[in-house]
Amino acid sequence: MNWPFLLLVLGLVSVVIPLGLNAYVYAVTYGDRYREIQQVPPQPIAIVFGAGVWDDGTPTPMLADRVQAAINLYKLGRVQKILMTGDNFHPDYDEVQAMSSYAEEQGVPASDILLDRAGLSTYESCYRAQTLFGIQQAVLITQRYHLPRAVYTGRQMGIKAVGLGTPDWGIFRTDSMTYYTFREFMAVVKALWQVTVTRPEPTVIGPFEGGKSGK
Template identity: 30%
Template sequence: MVIFGAGLRPDGSPSPTLAGRVRAALALGRRLQGPLYIPTGGIGRHGPSEAAAMAAMLREHGVADHRIVREDTARDTLASVLACAAILRARDHRGPVYAASSAYHLPRCVLLLRLAGVAARPAPPPPMPASSRWRKRWYWRLREVPALPWDAMLMLLAIARRRSLRRLLS
């Protein structure tokens, strides 16, 4: 299960959005047999990395270390997908992978994972934090309108470059 990061608070603690994504992953993980959690996200404005904060939350909820593979280099969704797809390929993972994120972000996460060759499905998203205002909710939803096709185009370009490079090397 790939858990997509979100910003941390200035003190390094998980934001409500990040905590909600981890709780959603944990809720689904309880229904799966031996899930592998891949929290992804680098260091943003406030450290530690988003992946480190999520891994700590997973451990606090009883997830064993061998079920957590941190990806702490990615600075955005596309980089997270590319890094997580590489981790899954290296582990020769062929089954479905659940993407855990906020409802507004899930379509982009799932699409990019599928373009990267991962059999992705959306995890049930967490509820929107009660503290979030309608303007903020709409900001994040509308932000996805240009982000989804932009990241999809960048993913397709990355795939084309990789194929070209393979042809040159063979």
């Protein structure tokens, strides 16, 4: 057996297949991903994905940009509600409260903010948005590098989704964006497997108050 040739073929396959899957997700969501707020068609609700908080409980710059985009959409009347979805699985880590507080400080009423404290991943956030919150149509807000997967996953979960991508390359450190982009490259492959093959239930299925686990 020609082992060098076999290894070369396996190496090429391991690159070509992920490249093809990423290209597919990018292409099928292209027409419904927007870069400017003014381009986003009116939607019933915006879904904002968590992206980390500092030790003092304030949003990281990446998360603040996402929430700010939702606030701007809300103030322009492009959305009526905002769903903050993120990680509050442990008592000392609360993404969604940081997101909600940031929006309320800028005049978004608490009554127009929904909180999903068990949005532990893009897949779980979209799953819970549709099944728990009954969302059927929304604009999904995240950085541009993550947006194709988010929109694709939302659609596969039954949400008629469009996306608003906030800036990333040129805004955040190049080494950080290189890492995030490579990780996203592989995350797209995992997402396709989840939505088309395994369809796993989320870690938490029903309502969740935060800071404790359980279904």
